[in-house]
Amino acid sequence: MTEAAKRIFRYGFEEMDLVQIQARCFVENIGSARVIEKAGMSFEGILKK
Numbered sequence: 464m465t466e467a468a469k470r471i472f473r474y475g476f477e478e479m480d481l482v483q484i485q486a487r488c489f490v491e492n493i494g495s496a497r498v499i500e501k502a503g504m505s506f507e508g509i510l511k512k
Contacts, residue, residue, distance in 0.1 A: 468502035 468486075475481040486504055488495035500506070 464498045465501040468498060472502060472504075 472484055475484050484504075486499045486502075487510070488499065490496075490509060496506075
């Protein structure tokens with residue numbers, strides 16, 4: 464899953480000229496949070512609502 468996410472990010476930045484990509488997951492979904500981190504994204508905060 465991490466490799467797929469990295470390829471999607473690379474495509475977004477290189478082919479689509481995106482400036483920013485966001486990812487979200489439920490706080491209790493530790494596996495998804497770990498994939499997001501391993502793909503190179505950084506944690507910025509928790510949405511309250």
